[in-house]
Amino acid sequence: MISLTVLDADGISHTVEAKPGLTVMEALRAAGLPLKAACGGSLACATCHVIIAEKDFVRVGPPSEDEEDMLDQGFDVNRTSRLACQIKVSSDIDGLSIRFPRQS
Amino acid sequence: MSRHAQTDVVIIGAGPIGLSAIFACGHLGMRCHVIEALSDVGGQCTALYPEKPIYDIPGFPAIAAGELIARLMAQAAPFAPTFHLGQQAVKLTRAGDILSVEMSSGSTIAARAVIIAAGGGAFGPNRPPLAGIERLEGTSVHYWVKDTAAFTGKRIVIAGGGDSAVDWAIALSEHAQSITLVHRRERFRCAPASLQKLDELTRRGLIALKVPYQLAALQAEAGKLEAIEIGHIDGQREWLEAEHLLAFYGIASDLGPLRDFGVGLSEEQILVDPATMETSERSVFAVGDISLYPSKQKLIVTGFAEAVTAARTVYERIFPDRPFHFQHSTDRGPPQLQPAQ
Incomplete structure (x- = not known):
């Protein structure tokens, strides 16, 4: 299992054990975290927007152009923003720190 | 539009599954009114990705989402559905066997069954x-x-x-x-x-x-x-x-007033019995992305089947004295609204 550290919108930290092969979106939802993922991972919304810790961003890399376009519909977007549905869980991201966008 | 319409079935949501439910109900001789929050039919297919090709609809190696909606509308047309576009379903009330759905305009539609096919909820501004x-x-x-x-x-x-x-x-x-x-x-x-x-x-x-x-x-x-x-x-x-x-x-979807319809929920989805697609409320059904049961897959093709499953129990609720005759469309001939035999 791959371990992820997730800071939710209320500032509470969660450790998520993620199954390799899932997307980060699927892993966070499987762990019961409130990630809407309205389009189900088809890159048609920005409701699984997460922010990767700066130190870890190099491990996931930048979004594709299509993903950038969808991130335009997100809020609290910054230089390390990604859509969780576009990141695969693998040993490359073991220990990754991410946070949910602020709600207001 | 009259302030108090009556029909057999109210369908909430005119996405692909809601549109397919018109056919599924019409095939069994039931009339439908359809409530849609957006000003156009098609749900996500129209609003989010009309030009994206869909590859997993059996019989269509590839079909643009907008084209699929046009075909579903053509298939539903013989059953003369009434559409209430730009209207949100805001309230569900029950008097005996009659369910009334109130729309944001204040008008109500009375029916014997309600099928909720609202995807991720009603669309509004993000x-x-x-x-x-x-x-x-x-x-x-x-x-x-x-x-x-x-x-x-x-x-x-x-x-x-x-x-x-x-x-x-x-x-x-x-x-x-x-x-x-x-x-x-x-x-x-x-x-x-x-x-x-x-x-x-x-x-x-x-x-x-x-x-x-x-x-x-x-x-x-x-x-x-x-x-x-x-x-x-x-x-x-x-x-x-x-x-x-x-x-x-852009736009975002939200369950909104559906949360207060009395149906059992799990987060943003409505719990159903997959054998009937009925919710915790009698004669209120949920199909498509909004419905949840074990091993649920949020696919259009699954939603189509869920609408057909729902229509069978809807029929039993509306016509409790008529036996349910299973019929293939090939036996029934070209679709038209007619009382089930």
């Missing part, structure tokens, strides 16, 4: 999460433009990076006192001609660009917007004085 924004909507904060005259001589902030944001910045630049376009990055997703026009108006000082910036806070006095705080992607913040904010961040 609202920036800014404190106090709801109280300013319609007066100082807008998600669409009804009347350009309202913006004459005003200081306007437009937020977003797509065609709507750019096109309205261009269109209103002639009338407004000032236009500031706020977007989270340098690149805009819009038609090349619009981009050229935006460049020209920016050079002439008619549009001020604030990139890469995002909305941070609103300041209002007596229900009127006074200033908007924006934040640079790297953190620095500044205030822009403005009477109006136009926010164009």
